[in-house]
Amino acid sequence: MVSVLIKIFGTENIEMAEDVVQDALVKALETWKYRGMPDNPRAWLYRTAKNKAIDIIRRNKHSSVIDFSDPQKQLLTSGYTLTTTMNNYWQEEQIKDDFLGMMYACCHPDISQENQITFILKILCGFSTKEVAKSFLTSEDTISKRLYRTKEYFRKHKIKPRIPASEQISLRTHTVLSAIYLMFNEGYNSTHNDQLIRKDLISQAMSLCKSLLSVKRTQLPEVYALMALMCFHTARINSRLTEKGELILITKQDRSKWDKEFISSGQKYLNKAAFGKGLTTYHLEAAIAYEHCNAKEYKDTDWSKILKYYKLLLKIGNDPIVFLNQCLVILELKGPKEALIALKNVENNALLKKYYVYHATLGEIQERLGHNTKAVKHYQKAIELTQSKQEKQFLKDKIAHILN
């Protein structure tokens, strides 16, 4: 609803759009309290918002608050065409397009990824400022500032919420997908929160991706691939934590708890991702996740296939974290000695040195080599570097295990 209204009023008037929605909701609460909920609450809300929007347009017809220079919007200034034009904005198909258009606007490459996600959560997912602040473990003030900055950017550059033209769509979708993926990761492995898994973020990320798949123009292979990837990860959610909220590694996860429905829809998405020429990181990551889901037991995992995918991934981009993960595969496939040799290649990487998984991996390798003192030292370093309570506990348990 906000997206449609932003399209009508322009991105420079986002508050106006939010106010209309707010008003419509308040009016709904007041009216429904006495008369009961209407048969089609959605249509009722749309109609109310639409009428409020018409009022605002009439009031601002001769002011410069709303920019009517677009031919489509010019029609809002005439009594002959106002109502019909307004109605056309609220067609089901149009609403879907506007939602996506707003998503692309939020993910404008000039806006920092942090701000992109903040804005998406606020404007498209309906999170309150408080909820967004909670998601990022930061103050409402910080979030308000981020929102303000993005709004200012929209105002200054008069960004139009729309799905990009076909020659740009792949590039622009790339930014949208990384925002969605980041949001999903934050939900899957929360770095900012006491809860390790945040299902609200996961389901929001998935529904954003699904909405991209609901419109033909944005049904790109990489979108399907990301959807598949998220399905495979989500399938394992319920086996990742104990009842007390402690982390369980994939080696010890109860595979019967894995959600078969998610796995099979992941497969469907992955099949659909297999057209076009591009092999993206999402394709490969989804393929790896699928291999894990496909193994009946941990020991059945097809590590050589997984290693092949990692090699392809590293060909696309030399990401140190991907390299680190590849070392874990080597550890499984060829043993700790080989893994240690491989890890030597990145021992001077500044990013990895600050990444707790790097130290945890070194700890694991040393432990398997029987170098207990070294292993404990690495685990301790990893504990220092992670903020997550569950991860810390998990690593402490490992140390305790060695020392006993």
Place this chain on the structure above:
Amino acid sequence: MKEFMFLFRGGDEVWNTKSPEEQQEHMQHWQQWIEGIAQQDKFISGERLHYYGNTVMNDGKVIDRPLTEGKELVGGYLRIKADSLNEATEIAKGCPGFEWDSKAVEVREIWPEK
């Protein structure tokens, strides 16, 4: 480019006899017509006029209705841009009001201020 005004005459008698759906559909046609003009960047403004009103005569008398009634009544206006009277006239021929009971569209150039 010159500016013109279309004065739509007639067309309000049938309006009230139509169902809301028919009215809505008819307004879609107006929307499409005007949208076509807007897309050529030739639309300026336009409004529908209500069918009641007063008329002040030169002797100070006030009549409680528009000067002309029924079929001749000005029901609305549209301001557009066009290169010539001919072009404006061609545009006016597409007026959806003719689908119902519009009597005429008067095409008049707006007095050019030098």
